[in-house]
Amino acid sequence: MTASAAKPGAVDKRRLILDAAVSVFARRGFHHCRVSDVADEAGVAYGLVYHYFRSKEEILNTLFLERWQIMLDAIGEIDARDLPAREKLYGVASFIVDSYRHDPDLMKVIIVEVTRAANSFGAIHIDKIREAYIGIAGIVETARAEGSFKSGIPADFAAMCFYGAIEQLLTGWIFEVLPKTDEEYERAKGLVVEAICGGLESAHNGTSA
Amino acid sequence: MTASAAKPGAVDKRRLILDAAVSVFARRGFHHCRVSDVADEAGVAYGLVYHYFRSKEEILNTLFLERWQIMLDAIGEIDARDLPAREKLYGVASFIVDSYRHDPDLMKVIIVEVTRAANSFGAIHIDKIREAYIGIAGIVETARAEGSFKSGIPADFAAMCFYGAIEQLLTGWIFEVLPKTDEEYERAKGLVVEAICGGLESAHNGTSA
DNA sequence: CTCCAGATTGACTGGTCAGTCAATGTGAGG
């Protein structure tokens, strides 16, 4: 068998290494951990890491690409539904928040080590990262065309604000400055959509274009 | 003379090193550059860096604290003015965007290497970073108390969304996915406030708490 | 001019760690 097909009962060591890497990268950071930490965490020999991955960096690239593609697919799928823009955006916020809830370490690694790492992994994956912005912008653009969203705010700009707000929430959880209960996660989904779509103001004086 | 008081005509080598560090950290990233790169960029000997700074990390800490304190002071000063919340938030957005415009390298270093670096500098400076969130939340809180902002969205939550949206814009500029003209910077200030305060929707159906 | 404190220099060291590799294990097919 090759690395991809794990027999039932046999442990997929490649997967074991990836999972261990998530845990170690999240706990110590990509730059502050050693490959041997990952191997130890996975319970495999040092050299096996290099049997499955060309380099330490390739491990992180793999983790990012795997997860990011799932998110891109989710955004595409949400956009394809026949729903008002606000509900589509709720779907996107929901997916991202649930991703964090389901695997906070992985999302932490992706945000901390890739999404904002302009000089290393971020630069390598910028096109993939951008696809997410474009997907969200597409949702906003459709709403603008329909007239349900203002035309004064460009869609790509709105997408950046929306994505930025969500990523900041995750950052708040990562840094432990926001509470992390199931209830909070659910509340956050609604609040972020309300904040961005409905705005913060209660009374609506004329809005400028 | 000590390091602090530079005589006119004499170059402040400490400052020279800090400025060189901004340039080098921005170009190559903190982890991917050597102390000798900083020394070379500053045009001083390797050892002089260690005359003024205890370690490579202390250089980054110094850069961050210097600049962040200026921002905290600015937020405090803006909050003290007698203005509607929306204009206060415009003031904050304006200050941050202008900070980037004035010294993009420094802001890039702060965002990329500190603000999101949960396992290294971010953890060290989390209290300072938090002060910014709290300052913004204070502005929102006042507006909520006055009734000009909705009460359904908690102030600390709104602050995170607002700050996140701005930081995402800077990230867009850093990654070169958003245009970087003076006109765009000015536009961005207004748009981010409009997006967060006024929301994206054109018609206002009932808003849920 | 002499002295001294602080500024400046850059060669060197000690530790760290990513990546290599030769040896060994393992299990499926013949």
Add this chain to the structure above:
DNA sequence: CCTCACATTGACTGACCAGTCAATCTGGAG
């Protein structure tokens, strides 16, 4: 039982680089 391909092991190496330090410079005070 044998063979072979692939999995697994972990000691080792070569490069890299943060931080040290002894030597040298500089400029003001006496």
